[in-house]
Amino acid sequence: MKWSDLDTNWCPVARTLSLVGDRWTLLILRDCFLGLAKFEELAKSTGATRHIVASRLKRLVEAGVLEKQAYSERPKRFEYVLTVKGRELEPALHTFRDWGKAHIPVRRAAKA
Numbered sequence: 001m002k003w004s005d006l007d008t009n010w011c012p013v014a015r016t017l018s019l020v021g022d023r024w025t026l027l028i029l030r031d032c033f034l035g036l037a038k039f040e041e042l043a044k045s046t047g048a049t050r051h052i053v054a055s056r057l058k059r060l061v062e063a064g065v066l067e068k069q070a071y072s073e074r075p076k077r078f079e080y081v082l083t084v085k086g087r088e089l090e091p092a093l094h095t096f097r098d099w100g101k102a103h104i105p106v107r108r109a110a111k112a
Contacts, residue, residue, distance in 0.1 A: 019063050020089065024048045025056045030093055032066065032086070037079035065089070 009015055020026060027046040036042055043053045057080055060066040065086040068078045 019059065019065070022056075024052050025060065026093070026096070028053065028056050028060070029065075029082075029086070029089060032080060032082050033090060033093060037081060038071075039078070039080075042080070060086070 009018075020029065024046060027048070028042050031042055031045045036045055039053065039057070042057070043050055046053065048056075057066065057068075061068050061080070063085075064083055066080045067083050069081055071077055071079050
């Protein structure tokens with residue numbers, strides 16, 4: 001089954017995954033909740049390529065999760081702000097964070 005097939009699946013989990021079910025989208029959402037809003041900030045923080053960030057932002061805007069707002073006219077620049085619909089994802093991201101803290105601790109290299 002292709003990812004694009006999930007958006008019409010009967011299962012709400014599958015439909016949600018079709019929108020936010022990849023690491024780059026979740027990291028962009030994480031950063032939006034942390035207050036980042038500009039394309040360059042999101043690209044730098046996530047480490048994703050510009051193409052990936054652009055495609056994920058476009059999809060999130062089209063789905064009504066983020067809203068694109070101009071912050072500069074010359075040159076034309078935009079920031080991406082969570083909508084009410086987008087902010088409703090906050091508990092899910094907190095759950096991912098808390099689960100990761102509890103079950104996947106940060107592993108640091110031993111000092112020599």
